[in-house]
Amino acid sequence: MIAQDLYKETLLEHYRHPKNRCDGPIQDADAVERGANPRCGDEIEIGIFLQDENIRHVQFRGRGCAICIASASMLTEAVAGLSVAGTRILCEQMHDWFGDIEPAAGALLPNGLQALAAVRQHPARQKCVLLSWEALADAIDKAGRE
Amino acid sequence: MIAQDLYKETLLEHYRHPKNRCDGPIQDADAVERGANPRCGDEIEIGIFLQDENIRHVQFRGRGCAICIASASMLTEAVAGLSVAGTRILCEQMHDWFGDIEPAAGALLPNGLQALAAVRQHPARQKCVLLSWEALADAIDKAGRE
Amino acid sequence: MSLAVQPIDDSETINPEAVRRDFPIFSGSTQPRRFHYLDHAATTPKPSAVINSISDCYAQCYAPIHRGLYPMAEQATSNYEHARRTLQHFIGAASPDELVFTRSATEAINMVASGWLKPRLERGDVVWVSRMEHHSNYLPWQLVCQEQQAQLRFIELTEDGQLDLDGTPELFAERTKFIAITHVSNVLGTENPVATLCTTAREYGIPVLVDAAQSVSHIELDVAEMCCDFLAFSAHKMFGPTGIGLLYGRQERLAEMAPLQVGGGMVDSVGDGMEESRWAAIPARFEAGSPDMPGAVGFAAAADYLSSLGHERVHRHIVSLTRLAAQRLMRIDGIRLLPHAGLPASGIVSFTHHNMHPHDMAQIAGEAGVAIRAGHHCAQPLLRRLGLTATARASFSVYNDESDIDALIDAIISAQRVFCE
Amino acid sequence: MSLAVQPIDDSETINPEAVRRDFPIFSGSTQPRRFHYLDHAATTPKPSAVINSISDCYAQCYAPIHRGLYPMAEQATSNYEHARRTLQHFIGAASPDELVFTRSATEAINMVASGWLKPRLERGDVVWVSRMEHHSNYLPWQLVCQEQQAQLRFIELTEDGQLDLDGTPELFAERTKFIAITHVSNVLGTENPVATLCTTAREYGIPVLVDAAQSVSHIELDVAEMCCDFLAFSAHKMFGPTGIGLLYGRQERLAEMAPLQVGGGMVDSVGDGMEESRWAAIPARFEAGSPDMPGAVGFAAAADYLSSLGHERVHRHIVSLTRLAAQRLMRIDGIRLLPHAGLPASGIVSFTHHNMHPHDMAQIAGEAGVAIRAGHHCAQPLLRRLGLTATARASFSVYNDESDIDALIDAIISAQRVFCE
Numbered sequence A, B: 001m002i003a004q005d006l007y008k009e010t011l012l013e014h015y016r017h018p019k020n021r022c023d024g025p026i027q028d029a030d031a032v033e034r035g036a037n038p039r040c041g042d043e044i045e046i047g048i049f050l051q052d053e054n055i056r057h058v059q060f061r062g063r064g065c066a067i068c069i070a071s072a073s074m075l076t077e078a079v080a081g082l083s084v085a086g087t088r089i090l091c092e093q094m095h096d097w098f099g100d101i102e103p104a105a106g107a108l109l110p111n112g113l114q115a116l117a118a119v120r121q122h123p124a125r126q127k128c129v130l131l132s133w134e135a136l137a138d139a140i141d142k143a144g145r146e
Numbered sequence C, D: 001m002s003l004a005v006q007p008i009d010d011s012e013t014i015n016p017e018a019v020r021r022d023f024p025i026f027s028g029s030t031q032p033r034r035f036h037y038l039d040h041a042a043t044t045p046k047p048s049a050v051i052n053s054i055s056d057c058y059a060q061c062y063a064p065i066h067r068g069l070y071p072m073a074e075q076a077t078s079n080y081e082h083a084r085r086t087l088q089h090f091i092g093a094a095s096p097d098e099l100v101f102t103r104s105a106t107e108a109i110n111m112v113a114s115g116w117l118k119p120r121l122e123r124g125d126v127v128w129v130s131r132m133e134h135h136s137n138y139l140p141w142q143l144v145c146q147e148q149q150a151q152l153r154f155i156e157l158t159e160d161g162q163l164d165l166d167g168t169p170e171l172f173a174e175r176t177k178f179i180a181i182t183h184v185s186n187v188l189g190t191e192n193p194v195a196t197l198c199t200t201a202r203e204y205g206i207p208v209l210v211d212a213a214q215s216v217s218h219i220e221l222d223v224a225e226m227c228c229d230f231l232a233f234s235a236h237k238m239f240g241p242t243g244i245g246l247l248y249g250r251q252e253r254l255a256e257m258a259p260l261q262v263g264g265g266m267v268d269s270v271g272d273g274m275e276e277s278r279w280a281a282i283p284a285r286f287e288a289g290s291p292d293m294p295g296a297v298g299f300a301a302a303a304d305y306l307s308s309l310g311h312e313r314v315h316r317h318i319v320s321l322t323r324l325a326a327q328r329l330m331r332i333d334g335i336r337l338l339p340h341a342g343l344p345a346s347g348i349v350s351f352t353h354h355n356m357h358p359h360d361m362a363q364i365a366g367e368a369g370v371a372i373r374a375g376h377h378c379a380q381p382l383l384r385r386l387g388l389t390a391t392a393r394a395s396f397s398v399y400n401d402e403s404d405i406d407a408l409i410d411a412i413i414s415a416q417r418v419f420c421e
């Protein structure tokens, strides 16, 4: 009844049963990067597994609030199979949507990420969404450099 | 009509025709001391002429607003003939009255200084009254030391 | 001794409902349902007496301070200085010259760290803070220690969240140059024995700054009794306006302090180019720029308001309410209180849940009209030591009552339903 | 380009009587007769729009900023950041991140002097200010020069009170590390060619801080066009609240600046003891302590109010009134205007009388309900150069009219009667 706004059922489902989450260290990934929000203590590690120019698979590890965990879990599903270039663009779009730079663009969120849209109404929580996406962008950069 | 409050006729009389004012340097005094209010640029020099333990005569020199000049002029009349010790006490009383430390004591002002009492209502002008009295206290100290 | 206003009502206990009516924010139409504000440790709502005193300044007697010669400027100046004297009596200071209006507690602490301590702190010296300091009473000392190659050390805590003074034998050692300590912790609610600490420190000649940001709203302060050298707090946590705070400093200490900011109003004579300038007397020396007269007047109105409620009664009401909240929270499965032993000694209760992130609890509570805080509360060194990165925190004030606790408990239980199904 | 609010009334000229009604201080019963306020260079009265915006914050939407997760905290944060964006448009800044809320213009200037310049200033370097600076845009530079053994030098003035740029050939020399200059003088009313100066300085790679304290109330500011690196002003001189001001800094410059104050809200991660702490992003890094949200909202309301009057119209009204005042003052025997040539270019006219001390003129005027200022106006270096220790100053605003000038002239004439009989 309450909390309908922010905690959509899909989001809660991802929080309760996160996809592609590791309990221990992420192994054999092409690149692993970590993001931390010192303000609330959340920490997310993202590992990417590449195949040619595509993201084959993503794993994450870490702790955080429901939005943080759900965003990471959704991320692993949203980008699996995308091209590296396409993923990079998606990372940028997420940054612009949730950083309030492109407010109008929210409607263009891929289906699997729609449940996050409500977070845009809560500026204080935007960083919770973006933590994993920033780590993903860093991981792609790292993989590209190696 | 206006300015009745502050600029009593006695005060204005002292301003227009100051007593014991020198145009040039004060000469042959037992001690000369200077007071300055950097906030409004007023400067007063007080010279004392002693006879045994008494103030025989006081001269002043300087520039300032009407209150500053009138206070210095009244000072020269008020303390001429007083004992050094009595003058010291009067300096302290002036400090306490106009520095708002002894508000009730204003009524005890010697007759010749009554015209200054209204200044107590204007805290911003208190320093104008006190400038010459502080210089006088310094001059007494100086004479005592020499 | 404080010349505080007498309580208007001399009954033993507070009537929260009556007090609540003094605060327009609780009667506004902006709240869909009753607004359960439990974030007083962050900032407090304002009573009409304070709001109106500020508007009245602007609407009726507004002019520059310490400079104008026309009647309204004289009146404005006198109102400003009257506010200083009200606060002087409020904290039991010996002279109004010992009170400096600052922007905030934070600014007050920065002024002491860089204006008093820095010129005196040498390589190898030690500055002590407690493990439970707010960043505002921590970072200024950390910075000055870094700049002077001195050492910043912690008074650690015991299991039940008290200062571990027994475990800190070097506190009064020779190299100790300063101690900065909070009166009440903004996370644990612990009240520290500042009077004892300051008295001992004075015997060793070590100055102490007391951060009273969290105590001023419910503990009567008396700087003479407390024996502190410096004391800092903000108006906005004691029903006063934002943007203004206070630094108390013993006259002798303030005389030794260099100004953090320079500019109009704090100088007697200004030299050309490299010729020296001479600072004004204390406290003007520390109030560079145009003074915030309406802020000061609102600050004094808040002090009068608090005094009229009566510190004793306020304290008793807040503590008993917070204890009740703690007892009821403890009974919820998965909730853990901080510190792990003992009941709250002031108006603050912090807690975590083994299955819910504090942010999620606070968000759900917020949507149910219960305002609690989640995060590190600007106390990262403390949270790190507790092995946490965030807690939820409820903090109570004089108009709160059991219905606020009911709402809090309900909110936590519905959060559980959402997240722990 | 500024996205300023459109003037509500598009006639060419201001209706002073109508504007005056926006200001409750002029309708109060506290004034025995009409109150002729001519001390706007010191501080300005506030329109109801500003007073109410502040009360409304306290009475309707008050909560901590940047921290709470409940709806009112989110709304309060959004109001605070909205105020920042209003001011961003008001001064034509590229991004809201270039605006730091400070306590005042004075604080803003201190922040730049000690946070940006000090770490970069070396022995023998030169910092330039003009001869007409307010102490607040003078002492911070003097202090930093003393600390770093650099030199503070003056751009002197010509006879008619303009910057003597021709007489300052070394202004852009290699050792010049910084220039700080006022946009409009608070004593002479001179408007300095800041855009030209900043543009040339940028070619030489020399940063410039513009003190807009006196211009912001009647000249439309555009930092992009002005080409300044830093700009500072206070809300209280432009119809806004006391206790809040603004520092604008080009993003690149702010990124290089160290914070003057440290504490809650300006830090991302805090290290234990001597372990390093990491500052938050800009502009939070420069706003240590609880933000003054109602102050910021009132500040933005003042900017909107000014924009609705229209800078052009305000400026025209003020300048023509001030010129008229100057012409009428000049005709009084014994009165001398500053500067000694030229008519006022803004809202300020300073004068002396060969037989009356400025304090005495101001006192008599004040008793007649005319508020003018007497003193050194926090500009001792200027007054010393002019061979004066004090002047009388009348400064006009948008609701003043000829009747205020009549009252001023009458007051000076009665002062003459008192003192020069």
Ligand SMILES: Cc1ncc(COP(=O)(O)O)c(C=O)c1O
Pocket (backbone or CB within 6 Å): C264, C288, C289, C290, D041, D042, D104, D105, D106, D107, D134, D136, D137, D182, D184, D185, D186, D211, D213, D214, D234, D236, D245
């Ligand atoms: C030109 C100028 N600069 C700076 C200031 C300082 O402003 P504030 O006292 O609000 O910091 C003033 C006014 O006092 C001024 O006139």
Ligand SMILES: Cc1ncc(COP(=O)(O)O)c(C=O)c1O
Pocket (backbone or CB within 6 Å): C041, C042, C104, C105, C106, C107, C134, C136, C137, C182, C184, C185, C186, C211, C213, C214, C234, C236, C245, D264, D288, D289, D290
């Ligand atoms: C214990 C403590 N000290 C200092 C502060 C800083 O107060 P302010 O932000 O008003 O400067 C706070 C609150 O933020 C606090 O809780």
